[in-house]
Amino acid sequence: MKMAIISVSDKGRTLALKLKDKLDDDSTVIRCDLYHKNVKNYFPVLFYEYDAIIAIMASGILIRSIAPLVESKVTDPAVLNIDDNGNFVISTLSGHLGGANELAHKISGLIDATPVITTSTDVNKKLGIDVLAKDLYLTIDNTKEILYFNKAILEGNELSFTINPNKNFDYLFEYLNNNTLEIDLSIYYSSKISVDEIHVEIDEHKIILKEKKIVVGIGCRRGKECEKIYDGLKKSLDDLNIMPSRVNMLTSAEIKKDEKGILELSDKLEIPVEFVEIDKLRLFESRDVTKSDFVYSKFGIYGVCEPSALIMAGFDSKLIYKKTSYDGITISIAVSN
Structure with missing residues (x-):
C-alpha cells in the first residue's frame, strides 16, 4: 500500500x-x-x-x-x-x-x-462480501450488488458459493472457516465455472468474484535450500494473511532458472515458476522498485524480486509487499490490477 x-x-x-x-x-x-x-x-x-x-x-x-x-x-x-x-x-x-x-x-x-x-457489517460483526473480496484479492464483477448482498448478510440470509472442483480453493475454505459465525453459506461445485472464479448467489442476485494474479518475486544467493526460501516466503505471506494456495505464480530473473531451491519450491507448492529475461528487467522502470547497486554491479540490473514480480503480474500491477530480506533471500509480492 x-x-x-x-x-x-x-x-x-x-x-x-x-x-x-x-x-x-x-x-x-x-x-x-x-x-x-x-x-x-x-x-x-x-x-x-x-x-x-x-x-x-x-x-x-x-x-x-x-x-x-x-x-x-x-x-x-x-x-x-x-x-x-x-x-x-x-x-x-x-x-x-x-x-x-x-x-x-x-x-x-x-x-x-x-x-x-x-460501517454496518463491521459494527454488527458480520462479514461484508466486499471485505471477503478485498481480503482474498478478488475483483467483483458487479459492484452495484454489494449493498444488496451486505444487507442480506446483516439479515442472516444464506449465500451460496459455487467453485470449480478442479481448482485448489484451500485459501477460500480456511478464510470462510475463520468467519463461520459471521456469514451463513453453502458451497457447491461446477466444472462449468472458470477455475479463477467464485460465483456467489442469494435469491435472484449474483456476484462473480475473480482472482487477481498474485505473483511472488524471489531473489537468493546461489545454493539456497528450498526450505530456507519457503521460510522467507511463508513469513511474507503471513504478513499479508495470504495462504500459499492463493499464490498464482513464483518468479525470478533468468539467471536463477537453474536454482535448485526455487525449482523445488515450485514443485512443493504446486505453483508454476517463470523466469524473466535480463533485458526486460534492465528496461523496467518503476519508482516503487528498490534499486540495489550491489545487484547492478554483479548482473547489470538494479533488482530481481520486485521487478520480476511486477512484470509477471502484468500491466498496471502493483507491489503489496516490498523487497524484504531473509538471510540471503529476498521476497516481494505483486498483484494484478
Whole structure:
C-alpha cells in the first residue's frame, strides 16, 4: 500500500513524522510520503496517486477537501482522519474495498489511539462480501450488488458459493472457516465455472468474484535450500494473511532458472515458476522498485524480486509487499490490477 500522510499544524506534523518512522519499517507499506499544509492543492494529487491518505487535521477540513473528489467505493482511496493529539483514528472513506477499516485498526495500534469504525457489517460483526473480496484479492464483477448482498448478510440470509472442483480453493475454505459465525453459506461445485472464479448467489442476485494474479518475486544467493526460501516466503505471506494456495505464480530473473531451491519450491507448492529475461528487467522502470547497486554491479540490473514480480503480474500491477530480506533471500509480492 502506498500511503500519504498530510498534516496542517506543527503538532500534527510531529505526529506524522512519528507515524512515518513506524510505517517505513512495515514491508506491506510500499511507500509513505509526508505532506504539510497547502491542503487544497495537495488533495487532488494525493487522491489519485496513493492507496491511502492519512489526514491529521480537523474532520471539517478533511471532508470539505475530499468532497469534490469522491467518485466510487471501487476507486476511491482509503482515507483516515486523525486528531492532532492522536486520540482517534477514524475510517472516513473506502472502509472495505479501500481497506480504511483495517488500516484504522493498524494505525491506532501504532500510536495507541482508538479506532473509529462506522460501517454496518463491521459494527454488527458480520462479514461484508466486499471485505471477503478485498481480503482474498478478488475483483467483483458487479459492484452495484454489494449493498444488496451486505444487507442480506446483516439479515442472516444464506449465500451460496459455487467453485470449480478442479481448482485448489484451500485459501477460500480456511478464510470462510475463520468467519463461520459471521456469514451463513453453502458451497457447491461446477466444472462449468472458470477455475479463477467464485460465483456467489442469494435469491435472484449474483456476484462473480475473480482472482487477481498474485505473483511472488524471489531473489537468493546461489545454493539456497528450498526450505530456507519457503521460510522467507511463508513469513511474507503471513504478513499479508495470504495462504500459499492463493499464490498464482513464483518468479525470478533468468539467471536463477537453474536454482535448485526455487525449482523445488515450485514443485512443493504446486505453483508454476517463470523466469524473466535480463533485458526486460534492465528496461523496467518503476519508482516503487528498490534499486540495489550491489545487484547492478554483479548482473547489470538494479533488482530481481520486485521487478520480476511486477512484470509477471502484468500491466498496471502493483507491489503489496516490498523487497524484504531473509538471510540471503529476498521476497516481494505483486498483484494484478
